[in-house]
Amino acid sequence: MAVPGPKQQQEEEASATPLHIVVFPWLAFGHLIPFLELSKRLAARGHAVTFLSTPRNIARLPPVPEGLSGRVRFVALPLPAVDGLPEGAESTADVPPEKVDLLKVAFDGLAAPFADFLAAACAGDRSAGEHEGFGRKTDWIVLDFAHYWACPIAEKHKVLCALFHIATAAMHAYMGSRQDNASNPRATVEDFMPMPRWFSSPPSLAFRRQEAAWMAGVFRPNFSGVTDAVRVWRVQHHSRLLVVRSCPELEPRALPLLAELHRKPVVPAGLLLPADHRRDDDGEHGCHGSSGGSEVAARSGALRWLDEQPSGSVVYVALGSEAPVTAEGVRELALGLELSGARFLWALRLPSGATDAAAPPLLPDGFEARTRGRGAVCTGWVPQTRVLAHAAVGAFLTHCGWGSAAENLKFGHPLVMLPFIVDQGLIARMMAERGIGVEVDRRDDGWFGREDVAAAVRRVMVEEEGKMLALNARSLHEVVVGDDGGRQERYVDELVECLQAELRRGY
Structure with missing residues (x-):
């Protein structure tokens, strides 16, 4: 057996040494949760992870499994007050859409406390945590799209940065680089509807007008003074790696295109699918349904209601x-579910600041009485993973957020798709291209009616087409996830190998 040389021994020792990785997501739960899932997987592989956010957001995160708690520490950075931002607002869930730009102003105020934190972390404070990794200088900072000011701070301490894209590779390839956009400028909403010239794709892979209007806003000035596009470009420019919550099985063309556009290594992290289990004390929330509207724990109530339904x-x-x-959208969705004749379990989100008592007025008069026995409406927290895993569920009507769409792949359900903003429309068209779902028809302005909802639900749940959609969804599940889910976990292993390899290359 050959004796390893000094260089090989050093590399093996470096690979075996736990990394200290700081993760810092944007202030939205659609970002916080994927960053937390990534943190748990890194910790499960023996690395020390410092999770940065604001106090209230940290308090609202689900707990880390007991076996990993010593390897994940949470550090709260105080969010500065900004005129016009509601008191206690620390995430996009706390503010209406028109005030998200104010949240970005407050977020940019985290630069100073972040600099103080990193200086202390790089000093190797061994009192910072029990795990030995916390006692070493920070090896990596994993950033989100908004952190354009964090990279210069990291550079002062010679800490490597990686940008973690929680959206699809297709979304970021659609955005392109600063150079691509300078060479092929997009000015009008119509310019943002098709895929750009540098992204060869089927004509069906495009944004609808109301979706394109939102995308155009990413490239336009906002109250924070820095466009979202510029934020992304600056972080990408300073990052050694681009990490994407995706996999080649889903995006075989977009991942290499993203690497080509930015001339940087692009590493898929996999879909970071949640574990099957959930705690038994997840809280009690109202669930109104076939029981006549009696309030029960959403965790047990939704599942108990599903237990009574056919497979x-x-x-x-x-x-x-x-x-x-909108309230009108809720009513049209409700009437569409009623018209479809299908059984449904609806996790209905209440308007910001509302209580369970305010839920019935959102629904059409008599809706619950007319659908009693085949429908249930839950206005509190619903255990989505367990619901999707339940044998009674045959399809998922979703907004096509990447988190929900990816989670559904774990269970292989066909989709009824009702996208709104961000990359949701793009994801809906990607899933339609795969033959696993149908979109609810909409007008150019985004309006949809009850008949549109009913028709889409029937196509998936009642008509012959639904059988093929279900078969395709199960097939895609096998390709992407497999029987044991190990395929997705291997992407995290490869990501860790990339982090270690880049660290060996030096700053």
């Missing part, structure tokens, strides 16, 4: 925590 007969309806659904 594969229920469409689970959930539009995420921040989809901009």
